[in-house]
Amino acid sequence: MPGLFTLGGPRRIRFHQRVQLWGIGFVLPTILFFAVFKFGPMLWAVGLSFMSYDMMSAPTFIGLDNYRNLVADPVFRASLFNTLVYIGGSTSLITLVGLGLAVAIKTRVPGARYYMVGMFLTNLIPIIVVCLIWRFLLHPHGLMTQLLHPFGIQRVDWLTNSSLALPAIIFVTVWRFAPYFMVVFLAGLLAIPEDYYEAARLDGANAVSRFWHITLPLLAPTIFFVVVVSALLSARIFLMPYFMTGGGPGNATRVLSMLIFETGFSYLKMGQAAAISVVLFAIMLVFTFAQMRLFERGELKSVG
Amino acid sequence: MAGVTLRDVVKRYGTVEAVRGISLDIPDKQFVALVGPSGCGKSTMLRMIAGLEEITEGEICLGGEVINDVAPKDRDIAMVFQNYALYPHMSVFENMSFGLRMRRIPASEIRKRVEDAAAILDITELLGRRPRQLSGGQRQRAAMGRAIVRNPQVFLFDEPLSNLDAKLRVQMRTEIKRLHQKIRTTTIYVTHDQVEAMTLADCVVVMNGGLIEQFGPPQDLYHAPRTRFVAGFIGSPAMNFLDCRLEQRATGLSLSLAGGLCFAVPVSRSERYRPWVGKPILFGLRPEHITDVRDHAREDRAEFTVTMDVVESSGMETMVYFMIGEAEVCGRVETSRAVEPGQSMQLQANLGHMHLIDPATNLVI
Numbered sequence: 001m002p003g004l005f006t007l008g009g010p011r012r013i014r015f016h017q018r019v020q021l022w023g024i025g026f027v028l029p030t031i032l033f034f035a036v037f038k039f040g041p042m043l044w045a046v047g048l049s050f051m052s053y054d055m056m057s058a059p060t061f062i063g064l065d066n067y068r069n070l071v072a073d074p075v076f077r078a079s080l081f082n083t084l085v086y087i088g089g090s091t092s093l094i095t096l097v098g099l100g101l102a103v104a105i106k107t108r109v110p111g112a113r114y115y116m117v118g119m120f121l122t123n124l125i126p127i128i129v130v131c132l133i134w135r136f137l138l139h140p141h142g143l144m145t146q147l148l149h150p151f152g153i154q155r156v157d158w159l160t161n162s163s164l165a166l167p168a169i170i171f172v173t174v175w176r177f178a179p180y181f182m183v184v185f186l187a188g189l190l191a192i193p194e195d196y197y198e199a200a201r202l203d204g205a206n207a208v209s210r211f212w213h214i215t216l217p218l219l220a221p222t223i224f225f226v227v228v229v230s231a232l233l234s235a236r237i238f239l240m241p242y243f244m245t246g247g248g249p250g251n252a253t254r255v256l257s258m259l260i261f262e263t264g265f266s267y268l269k270m271g272q273a274a275a276i277s278v279v280l281f282a283i284m285l286v287f288t289f290a291q292m293r294l295f296e297r298g299e300l301k302s303v304g
Numbered sequence: 305m306a307g308v309t310l311r312d313v314v315k316r317y318g319t320v321e322a323v324r325g326i327s328l329d330i331p332d333k334q335f336v337a338l339v340g341p342s343g344c345g346k347s348t349m350l351r352m353i354a355g356l357e358e359i360t361e362g363e364i365c366l367g368g369e370v371i372n373d374v375a376p377k378d379r380d381i382a383m384v385f386q387n388y389a390l391y392p393h394m395s396v397f398e399n400m401s402f403g404l405r406m407r408r409i410p411a412s413e414i415r416k417r418v419e420d421a422a423a424i425l426d427i428t429e430l431l432g433r434r435p436r437q438l439s440g441g442q443r444q445r446a447a448m449g450r451a452i453v454r455n456p457q458v459f460l461f462d463e464p465l466s467n468l469d470a471k472l473r474v475q476m477r478t479e480i481k482r483l484h485q486k487i488r489t490t491t492i493y494v495t496h497d498q499v500e501a502m503t504l505a506d507c508v509v510v511m512n513g514g515l516i517e518q519f520g521p522p523q524d525l526y527h528a529p530r531t532r533f534v535a536g537f538i539g540s541p542a543m544n545f546l547d548c549r550l551e552q553r554a555t556g557l558s559l560s561l562a563g564g565l566c567f568a569v570p571v572s573r574s575e576r577y578r579p580w581v582g583k584p585i586l587f588g589l590r591p592e593h594i595t596d597v598r599d600h601a602r603e604d605r606a607e608f609t610v611t612m613d614v615v616e617s618s619g620m621e622t623m624v625y626f627m628i629g630e631a632e633v634c635g636r637v638e639t640s641r642a643v644e645p646g647q648s649m650q651l652q653a654n655l656g657h658m659h660l661i662d663p664a665t666n667l668v669i
Binding site: 193195196198199200201202203204205206209213214217218 | 354355356375376377378379381382383385387389391392393402403406407450454
């Protein structure tokens with residue numbers, strides 16, 4: 001075989017090209033999987049949002065009608081508002097409570113380990129069970145109301161009062177998810193070398209200054225992660241309002257994901273449902289990009 | 305500026321005693337090095353002075369006042385950490401000014417002090433950079449800058465050069481010495497490197513097992529070690545130790561070593577050593593006191609011939625290793641006179657510098 005040792009012989013594939021072919025071969029199955037089961041349906045949903053489709057007759061193109069209907073629909077507007085309130089409320093509370101708990105555990109309050117284990121257990125409970133437990137606890141005469149008996153309050157319509165229902169669901173969300181993010185924060189806190197705190201103590205910084213000038217800046221990447229993940233989690237919330245209030249009273253706890261489900265599968269308006277998902281998707285996208293920009297600037301600042 | 309006094313300081317972690325009763329008086333403006341092997345308690349000692357570790361027993365005084373229960377921030381002590389501990393999200397300027405800002409010093413005053421300190425350390429052009437954009441030596445300077453802007457009573461250094469490469473370490477060592485000559489703040493410097501301790505300090509404290517073995521000026525420790533540990537720890541390469549027997553002969557006292565060697569004890573030392581006649585004893589002599597026999601004759605020398613095992617040349621000088629009995633011994637000769645391994649060479653032991661150690665107490669006689 002005279003060509004064997006000739007570099008770049010006529011029909012031979014060069015070494016680095018062969019490496020590239022192998023690389024493509026390895027990622028191809030994943031790319032195909034994503035194309036067929038992720039991006040395909042996403043594109044299909046975007047297309048569907050311009051059509052009228054009831055799952056029985058063939059879809060017909062109707063242009064922007066679905067979106068025009070949404071703008072005019074008070075239920076959609078209420079759901080959109082609820083979703084934004086829910087994202088804002090639960091993300092900020094999850095972050096604050098998660099960080100607070102992590103700092104408390106890091107500073108070794110007595111019995112911190114047991115609190116941590118106890119709180120983390122909430123993560124092992126299926127969401128449906130969480131909803132059932134809290135429907136029971138949030139019964140108008142339930143345990144949460146009984147806690148208010150000393151203040152002369154005998155009955156609270158936690159889940160059936162339209163101004164209390166959404167905050168109540170946010171509360172349960174925080175109860176369920178904050179301990180998970182507490183663990184994330186704790187990992188972030190423990191990764192900050194003790195040296196910095198010792199140097200700061202000698203530099204005359206008290207506990208508050210140390211938290212403000214050392215902990216927070218060095219924890220920024222973790223905070224960013226928690227905010228993004230919990231915001232995306234809140235944006236897609238479905239089970240909690242669905243099982244605890246069913247979107248009521250009225251539309252007080254109806255969120256976009258619930259509206260998508262109902263519009264698509266209860267009223268069989270697939271095109272309309274697809275339009276709502278596009279809106280929800282756009283919210284999540286805008287939100288993520290905004291945060292990335294914000295924190296990129298922060299990161300750059302810390303790099304110099 | 306102020307002196308530091310330690311009185312019977314003890315540190316216990318549970319049942320483990322890291323520091324076992326240390327008393328030390330460090331006068332104002334002195335440069336003191338705490339030196340010892342890993343785990344000897346030197347870093348713990350330093351951290352207790354800083355206030356980062358509680359003192360189990362005893363007292364630490366700063367400028368005559370007991371500071372056991374004073375918070376670190378109120379002690380007016382600055383520390384340079386082993387890993388520098390420069391805040392990564394702050395510029396060098398912000399790092400250096402952090403302590404001043406925490407103490408609510410006016411901005412104009414802060415700027416002036418930081419710029420002065422930066423000028424002393426020659427890091428003015430680095431003030432806007434972040435720690436990760438600095439080289440090891442620059443970080444070291446920035447960390448020292450953070451300490452000196454506060455103009456504290458005492459500087460503490462915790463193995464500050466151990467993260468630098470050998471060349472930079474020597475350079476920064478000189479830098480630290482120059483800094484101390486310039487601002488003369490009381491300095492306590494922890495290191496495991498005895499060369500660093502010897503070259504930098506006015507007074508070296510050798511610690512071992514949570515206790516002070518000896519303290520004093522570097523030359524005292526080198527020439528008159530009080531214990532076997534200090535004799536072996538100070539000096540590089542380390543002192544040679546040989547088992548021997550002190551005998552009374554017609555000509556005077558003499559040491560009989562393994563391999564039939566016999567060294568006559570200098571007359572000036574006879575009285576001191578006489579009580580140990582007939583007893584086994586440890587003979588100590590530094591490599592630099594075992595030299596070529598052709599070197600200009602010294603008094604109190606003993607000649608002997610040995611076969612070389614290993615010959616290590618470092619240019620200016622050559623270390624020669626050979627056996628006396630079971631023990632390996634190191635000597636130092638001029639490179640031009642060194643022989644090949646396996647050849648024999650005539651050497652002289654300069655007994656004016658010998659030490660005898662009582663094996664029962666490990667004290668130098």
